[in-house]
Amino acid sequence: xxxxxxxxxxxxxxxxxxxxxxxxxxxxxxxxxxxxxxxxxxxxxxxxxxxxxxxxxxxxxxxxxxxxxxxxxxxxxxxxxxxxxxxxxxxxxxxxxxxxxxxxxxxxxxxxxxxxxxxxxxxxxxxxxxxxxxxxxxxxxxxxxxxxxxxxxxxxxxxxxxxxxxxxxxxxxxxxxxxxxxxxxxxxxxxxxxxxxxxxxxxxxxxxxxxxxxxxxxxxxxxxxxxxxxxxxxxxxxxxxxxxxxxxxxxxxxxxxxxxxxxxxxxxxxxxxxxxx
Amino acid sequence: xxxxxxxxxxxxxxxxxxxxxxxxxxxxxxxxxxxxxxxxxxxxxxxxxxxxxxxxxxxxxxxxxxxxxxxxxxxxxxxxxxxxxxxxxxxxxxxxxxxxxxxxxxxxxxxxxxxxxxxxxxxxxxxxxxxxxxxxxxxxxxxxxxxxxxxxxxxxxxxxxxxxxxxxxxxxxxxxxxxxxxxxxxxxxxxxxxxxxxxxxxxxxxxxxxxxxxxxxxxxxxxxxxxxxxxxx
Numbered sequence: 001x002x003x004x005x006x007x008x009x010x011x012x013x014x015x016x017x018x019x020x021x022x023x024x025x026x027x028x029x030x031x032x033x034x035x036x037x038x039x040x041x042x043x044x045x046x047x048x049x050x051x052x053x054x055x056x057x058x059x060x061x062x063x064x065x066x067x068x069x070x071x072x073x074x075x076x077x078x079x080x081x082x083x084x085x086x087x088x089x090x091x092x093x094x095x096x097x098x099x100x101x102x103x104x105x106x107x108x109x110x111x112x113x114x115x116x117x118x119x120x121x122x123x124x125x126x127x128x129x130x131x132x133x134x135x136x137x138x139x140x141x142x143x144x145x146x147x148x149x150x151x152x153x154x155x156x157x158x159x160x161x162x163x164x165x166x167x168x169x170x171x172x173x174x175x176x177x178x179x180x181x182x183x184x185x186x187x188x189x190x191x192x193x194x195x196x197x198x199x200x201x202x203x204x205x206x207x208x209x210x211x212x213x214x215x216x217x218x219x220x221x222x223x224x225x226x227x228x229x230x231x232x233x234x235x236x237x238x239x240x241x242x243x244x245x246x247x248x249x250x251x252x253x254x255x256x257x258x259x260x261x262x263x264x265x266x267x268x269x270x271x272x273x274x275x276x277x
Numbered sequence: 278x279x280x281x282x283x284x285x286x287x288x289x290x291x292x293x294x295x296x297x298x299x300x301x302x303x304x305x306x307x308x309x310x311x312x313x314x315x316x317x318x319x320x321x322x323x324x325x326x327x328x329x330x331x332x333x334x335x336x337x338x339x340x341x342x343x344x345x346x347x348x349x350x351x352x353x354x355x356x357x358x359x360x361x362x363x364x365x366x367x368x369x370x371x372x373x374x375x376x377x378x379x380x381x382x383x384x385x386x387x388x389x390x391x392x393x394x395x396x397x398x399x400x401x402x403x404x405x406x407x408x409x410x411x412x413x414x415x416x417x418x419x420x421x422x423x424x425x426x427x428x429x430x431x432x433x434x435x436x437x438x439x440x441x442x443x444x445x446x447x448x449x450x451x452x453x454x455x456x457x458x459x460x461x462x463x464x465x466x467x468x469x470x471x472x473x474x475x476x477x478x479x480x481x482x483x484x485x486x487x488x489x490x491x492x493x494x495x496x497x498x499x500x501x502x503x504x505x506x507x508x509x510x
Binding site: 060063064065068119135138145150161163 | 279280282283284286287288290291293294295297298311314315317318319320321322323324325327328329336337338339340341342345346347369370371372373374377
């Protein structure tokens with residue numbers, strides 16, 4: 001049942017989205033066409049629609065400052081959107097650091113490097129908790145002094161300074177220290193989005209999991225392979241075919257690489273196996 | 278172990294952030310800014326104030342600059358605040374880190390101008406430069422000219438710039454316009470520029486005016502001794 005087909009569809013669409021969104025932000029300062037003003041932390045689309053990052057709003061609120069309506073409304077819109085498309089879809093489809101860490105992952109594979117550090121995937125939640133406590137104690141948004149995500153995006157739009165040092169550190173960390181170290185283990189921003197994603201609607205499904213021939217390609221390309229296991233390998237009354245793990249970034253790379261066409265995008269509903277015919 | 282690692286890392290970041298949050302004295306915040314510590318919690322560093330500033334006065338601090346990374350500031354000597362009446366930067370702020378309560382730009386307090394070097398200020402040297410006085414958006418209010426005898430020539434007056442902290446908004450136009458190679462008048466953060474009386478201090482003459490009578494009855498008014506053979510008065 002192996003079909004030859006283009007194996008890059010979702011990766012291509014994802015890169016197009018990442019670059020496209022960055023492009024929209026850059027159109028203003030570079031060409032004077034102001035479709036979006038600001039940066040990913042908070043921005044204004046077409047001088048009308050405010051969008052604010054939930055992690056930034058969370059930090060600000062915890063610091064002891066209740067933000068104005070614009071930021072609250074902006075966050076509500078963003079949260080609603082990601083509840084629909086998957087919390088960590090932000091990581092896979094929007095965040096500019098994803099391009100950096102994907103590049104590190106690609107290079108690591110090319111060079112055959114086997115980084116040995118294996119930080120726990122729960123580190124990000126501990127870090128998120130620590131940072132929120134520190135923010136509350138100091139009254140300042142401490143993470144924003146080092147946050148590579150806002151640093152990269154702001155740097156590209158407003159001027160880089162030495163932000164490249166931080167990004168180089170993230171790149172080298174992923175390349176030499178820990179496989180998928182930053183995005184899949186440490187980033188507290190991704191952790192925040194993953195919590196949003198715990199109940200999000202759009203999901204990758206493995207409805208045709210019976211066809212799986214254990215080639216392991218999906219596990220190899222997946223930045224969060226632990227989320228695949230239950231959906232792909234569940235049987236009978238076990239886990240259903242929907243990838244419900246909150247850290248799935250909805251990147252769709254598993255759909256791309258699977259020769260058996262096991263995966264497809266769907267919703268989180270109807271998570272029971274139909275009686276196979 | 279994971280928790281310990283995360284706590285250590287988070288603690289390190291906090292240490293760095295608190296250390297790197299000091300503002301250099303030359304950097305000024307946009308109008309309506311909350312007090313610095315609250316601001317550093319409230320600002321999401323989106324740059325919308327920067328974008329809506331029609332004069333490109335504001336900039337977001339880059340990594341490596343001595344201002345908290347990503348926060349908006351301006352250097353008065355380079356570009357001063359033009360004090361727009363509609364205050365677009367404050368309107369643009371989504372979080373209220375620039376306080377929307379500020380509706381009259383004359384109420385802004387971005388800093389306080391201080392004539393910091395009387396040795397090089399041309400007016401103090403007895404000339405009539407007056408540029409900072411003339412360019413002040415609140416001309417005759419924020420900077421006034423106080424007359425003083427010119428001891429060098431013996432016959433002229435000196436017109437000394439005096440900044441009034443009740444009216445100066447700290448826009449920085451005076452510092453930007455100062456004709457010297459290095460400005461003699463500079464806008465400083467208010468905390469640096471202002472002194473403060475002891476909290477228990479009461480100015481006798483003000484209290485007397487408020488009370489409408491001397492605060493202590495029956496004080497014997499002794500004659501004042503005047504200088505240089507002026508005798509008694």
